[in-house]
Amino acid sequence: MRKVLLFTAFLFVSAFLLMGVTEMRPFGEPAASAMDDYFIENTQTEVAVNNIVTAVVFDYRGFDTLGEATVLFAAVVCILGLFRKLKEDER
Amino acid sequence: MKEQGMSVIVRTVTRFVYALILIFGFYVIMHGHLTPGGGFQGGAVVASAFALLLVAFGSAGIKGRLNWHWLQTLEEIGAIAFLGLGFLGIGTAFFYNMMANSGGFLFGKSIEVLGSNPGVLNAGGTVPLMNWAVGLKVMTGIACIVIVMLVGAKKEETE
Numbered sequence: 001m002r003k004v005l006l007f008t009a010f011l012f013v014s015a016f017l018l019m020g021v022t023e024m025r026p027f028g029e030p031a032a033s034a035m036d037d038y039f040i041e042n043t044q045t046e047v048a049v050n051n052i053v054t055a056v057v058f059d060y061r062g063f064d065t066l067g068e069a070t071v072l073f074a075a076v077v078c079i080l081g082l083f084r085k086l087k088e089d090e091r
Numbered sequence: 092m093k094e095q096g097m098s099v100i101v102r103t104v105t106r107f108v109y110a111l112i113l114i115f116g117f118y119v120i121m122h123g124h125l126t127p128g129g130g131f132q133g134g135a136v137v138a139s140a141f142a143l144l145l146v147a148f149g150s151a152g153i154k155g156r157l158n159w160h161w162l163q164t165l166e167e168i169g170a171i172a173f174l175g176l177g178f179l180g181i182g183t184a185f186f187y188n189m190m191a192n193s194g195g196f197l198f199g200k201s202i203e204v205l206g207s208n209p210g211v212l213n214a215g216g217t218v219p220l221m222n223w224a225v226g227l228k229v230m231t232g233i234a235c236i237v238i239v240m241l242v243g244a245k246k247e248e249t250e
Contacts, residue, residue: 050124080163
């Protein structure tokens, strides 16, 4: 019973994924590339930076990077809080 | 006291490689706006140098040299610098790059030749400064995590 259930689930998921693959666009031809074209054409004149990824991360999507930095900060604060008792014992 | 850390071979190689890893990490941060990489990646490279130091010499070997209180303060300085640089362009929009192409003394130059070119180091406005801020934040943050966790684990072992 368990094997039959697992096999049915496997078939279902593979059919689902294959259905998506059959409608995939050919490699190198994305469906929507207006944003990429804008970045590739205008990054050097607007930001004067050659690394487009850095320009996107720190300039066009700077707010997103602020969120990432906040996640790292929260992780550091949580770990310091977890190990605080050990440090207090040391003193 | 029993000596912590790894064998003599590992410690000797660490003495050589440590400076090279630091130089490579700071290079990745410094040229983040020209070559692949940036603040996050370079900061992780530098933090890996600290982790190597900890693994090779043990938590007793770095006692008094790497203080995690200082590292935490530096991380907060990096975070505040990043936020301040974001606020610098709030006259137009949050995180607006007002220093790029301004012709200013610091990172104000613009690229003359478009297309593929080596790029200009003294350009990009707030992008290189944000690279340094985020790099400082990531390197000290991860180093702080590694130091505190290793010292805590060592303490658990002895208890």
